[in-house]
Amino acid sequence: MGRIIFIQNIIGGLETGSLYALAALGVVLIYRVSDVTNFAQGEMAMFSTFVTFTVWTYSRAAGYSYPYLIAFFSALIFSAVFGYLIERVFIRPTTESSLLGKMIVTFGLILIVNGSASAIFGTDSHYLQRAVGGTIIISNLVIRPHSFFVIFLALVIMGVLFYMIKYTMFGVAIRATAQDRETARLMGVNTIKVTAFTWIMATIMGAMAGLMIAPATNVSTGMMADVHLKSFIAAVLGGFTSFVGPVIGGLIIGVMDNLVGYYISTNWQTVIVYGILILILIFKPYGLFGTRPQKKV
């Protein structure tokens, strides 16, 4: 029984941690290209999830065969357009602004996106189905296939990003833009396109994260608040300069949270977990997989 409980808590932690990981990857992508921490990533994900929910609801009501798939692909298309618009309207005009200024813009975006979502979709909380339904019980262990789908998705996205940045010409353009925007532009890199494309990709990732998270939080204007905060912590723990780091960081937070909650105290769960994370960061200030930022010359 004790071993089953231990494994169950680890499985549960991996499930939740993968949600943090998924949410963190979009933040890290934008950071790596532009040094900007997009504090509105969670709210953008929420907005895309509301669009998905709306399409899903209408598709079900209309009796279409695969309402979830229709909603899923609609979310991808919408979030691509949404990401581009955000970049074009709010981010690009601040290209010459300081980093702090850009980050303040993303704070402003939180209010704009959240307020718009409330006005358009209302403030109720809605159920959205899991991508993969049901539960599987193996030797008294409860396994939710949806969670493994989320872990799989996070790993695939991580792998794609890693490959793209390291082995493709576009990845080279991204790295060059991140290193020195002006020099990259002089070398023929279309830095405007690179930046726009990274925002599009990050918004799509946010939409996917929102879709996977919604079954655990319901769809509401506040659905991403806690997950978004923990995804930032996952990114810091794993290292903001790495794609592997946030995934590992998210999984560590999820697992540690459950083990501390079960074996030590549910009352002190949060305090202990984040206390340990701070200790780790004292010894690894750039995160478990992060590297010391190089000064641009």
Added chain:
Amino acid sequence: MIKRTMQVLAVLLVLTLAMGTTILAVEQGVTDDSITVGSVGVTSGPAAFIGIPYYEGIEAYFKSVNAAEGIRGRKIELIQRDDEFDPAQARDHIEALIYDEEVFAIVGQLGTPGVISSAGLVQEAGIPSVYFGSGAAELTELGENFFPVQPNYVYEGMIMAKYAVEHFEAESIAVLYQNDEVGIDGIEGIEKGLSEMGREELMSDDAAISYAPTRTDFTAQIQQVMVEDPDLLFIFGLSQTASLIIRTMEDFGLDIPMLTTYSNADVSFLDTIEPAETAPNVIENLHIMAWLEVDEEGMEPMEEAMAEFYPDSTINSYTMAGWVAGETFVAGLRAVEGELTWENYLVAMDTLHFTEGMAPEISYQPGVREGVTHMAVLRVVEVNGSYEFEQVTEFQEF
């Protein structure tokens, strides 16, 4: 000539002082034809689904009173401010309502964090504050100008313990409680109730399991409940987390009776669970406390008012709570003898015994501010593919 001028000035001075005295005699927020009251609560953001119908309920009641000549010729006007469920905003709004808008009373302030954060201001000003959309127990001890109506969570915890023993006949209990004012008051009440009944052995120390209000993963908590293997599980938390707990119970096949707080006694709570898809096996084990006892006849005035003033809105338990807030405040106004001043209103409320409204009984005595003390247990039942509540016990006191 000078003497005459002095006489005129003296008369003018007397008249001015007399007018001044008259003006001072009328309480703030009260004119010959209006009584202005204020309220603060959430009407935007994730918790707006509570505040919007709640304030419609208050407004619908005031509008129906105003349509019937008001209170002694005065119409009631409500100034409502949105605090977005943020206690700091709640405090600022309450301060502005008391000192800038100069309202006569605070009516139906909504949300425990905001209520608690601004209680000191209300206490200091001495302004009447009637009905709180909160079950915080400390509201019963804040002073003579506070008139809570909803049962407080400590008392609710006590009466839940009573039902656990008498209705559920449980031999062991576990509690999942939200680690904030709501859940901590609740667990205190459950322990107190068991203690007063001499049944402390029903709940072990390990069976009181907390969780953070923002939590989304309940694996550790549900594992602990499964180890305790209780006959009955109390869920002392608000709708967002309670719905996730119920889904997790379904995933883990934890099929035991559950009893949750009256704050979740609304079909919108069931909508957030979506029982048919996420909890078909455990949902009919869900029981909920209730404090409003209304038959179809009792609902009629509210339904008529809502149809007239908010024809597009759906009536739910939050609308009903708002309606009760309006009823309680107006019951106090009707009981005032003499001028409408804070002092006279507090005297009237201090001995109020109101039984004609939607709540079974609202009464106060000097120093006693318990609010409603009669509660019943509802159960979720499936009717033609949808889920609703069915009353399974009588309304009882602890």
